[in-house]
Every structure is written in C-alpha cells, then in structure tokens.
Amino acid sequence: MRVDTKICPLDLDLTLGCGQTFRWRKAPNGLWEGPLGNQFIRLGQKGSVVHIEASPGGRVVEELVRTHLRADDDVRKIQKALAKDPVMAAGVSELKGLRIVKIDEWECLMSFILATYANVPRIAKMIETLSNRYGERIVAGVHSFPSQERLRRASLAGLSKCGFGYRAKFIHEACRILGVDVLSEFKRMSSKDLREALKQLPGVGDKVADCVLLFGFGRLDAFPIDVWIERALGRLYHRRGSYNRLRGFAREQFGPYAGYAQEYLYYNERLRAPKGTCVFSEE
C-alpha cells in the first residue's frame, strides 16, 4: 500500500523523529516501526511515496496512516501563511515535510500526562511500559496502547511500580474521573472550552492541555510551550514572561496555524540548534 505525497511534501524522518510522537522507532533497515491502533505498522519512504506494511493486515490501514500523518494537510499553504513572519520565512525551507501528527485522543492525553518534566527517551520508555503492562499484545514484543477500559482497571499500586514517579497518581485519578463517553463529548467542544475541560483533569495544566489539543484533537491553533519553545521565543523573538503572556504573543503572531509554527520552532531549538546549524536566525 502506498500514500502518494507528491502533491504536498511529507517527510517521515522529520515527522516521526522530532519528538511529537513517542512510539515510532527507526529500525536499522531504515523503516519506521510502531503500533498504530491494534496493528503493528512499518513505514518506508522513497521519494514522494510512503510504503505501508501492517500486521495483522487490514483494509483500513492506509486511511489510518493518512490520518496519523495528517497527509491531507496543505503544508505549502500553511507555510506560506506562516512565512509572513520573517523568522518563519527563513526557517521553514528545510522543514517542508514536517507534519503535525494526529494521535488518538485517549492515547495522547495519557501520554502527555506522563510526559510532564521528563525527556523524550524517558517518555517513550514510560509509554512502552504502560502498554506492555496494560495494553493488548499485537505481535511479539509489541503491545497496543491500553484502552480506557483496561487502564481504568489498573490499580494505583500497579501503576506506581512502573517508574512513573508522581505521574502514576495523575494517571490513576484521571482514569477515575473520565467517563466512557467524555472524549466523544470533548470532540464537539470549541477549543477554548475543551482546553478548560482538559485542565480540570489531574496532571493537566496549560502545556499538557495544549499538547492534547494539538496532537490529540487536531486543533492546529494550539501552541504548547515547553522549555524548548520558551527558549526559542526568547532567543528568536526576545519574548519572555508567563505562559499566558507567551501564548498570547504566539496566537497573535502565528494565528490559526500556531501549532505548526510551534513544531518548526521545537524542531529547530531541540534537535537542530545544538549542532550549530540554526535554520532559524535572529532578526
């Protein structure tokens, strides 16, 4: 199976390797591997074509991958809109194929509760531990992300043995609070109301809420601010201050595609800047 990316650029390495998703691994043979829903997926890219393998096989895999990679986003239009900002204009040229990922709402919420104050490798490890203990086996050594029903049955004592630290309690309490159909109700809410609803949950503050809005619910105007984004805004835009202050600046500066701007800044600040070749430049 294949997804043609000729119409609009899509770069698997940029998209799956930039830290916005935690379960994909690049195998030594160059293929990206990971669980997606209840299937184990392998993705490879040759030029403008993405090859898909799934086990167990299914007919809806391509649609699953297309949704996950947001293959229908018109990133050229998005980058053109963002390029009215000179910093963006100078920096997006090598990130044309970087796309925001669309993660399952439940998986995204739990993942970013676990992600608080941890680095990306550790987050990936925690999510793998959670999946191995509470998810269902897909193929040898790979488990799906645990469903609401299964995770709700997890005891605090069990979660506390997973090496999550104080996050174990947040996961446990969030599972108790969330009803079965709450997430489908969330999907119909405005971004503003959804953000407030998410922040009611234990372990969900401004940053986690914005991550879940962006990566889980596909609200492209959300602008999560972590330590890397805070640095980038200070370094490139000379902006500092509270979360809400920075968020206000981002909304005004980047508009409805602030989420994409955030991902470009994040990639540059966390993955590119240490190498010394900054894509983005000051002024």
Add this chain to the structure above:
DNA sequence: GCCCAGGAGTGTG
C-alpha cells in the same frame, strides 16, 4: 555526583 527534562499543584504576595 551533577544538571536537566515537551510541568503540575499548591501556597503566598
């Protein structure tokens, strides 16, 4: 050993 990490919760001024 150190410092840091896709922070949140709580209390205080």
Add this chain to the structure above:
DNA sequence: CACACTCATGGG
C-alpha cells in the same frame, strides 16, 4: 496576576 516551592525519577 506573578513567583516559590515541592513532587519522583531516569537520561546525559
């Protein structure tokens, strides 16, 4: 509103 402190723990 802002800041200060605490919370557990693994990676570099």
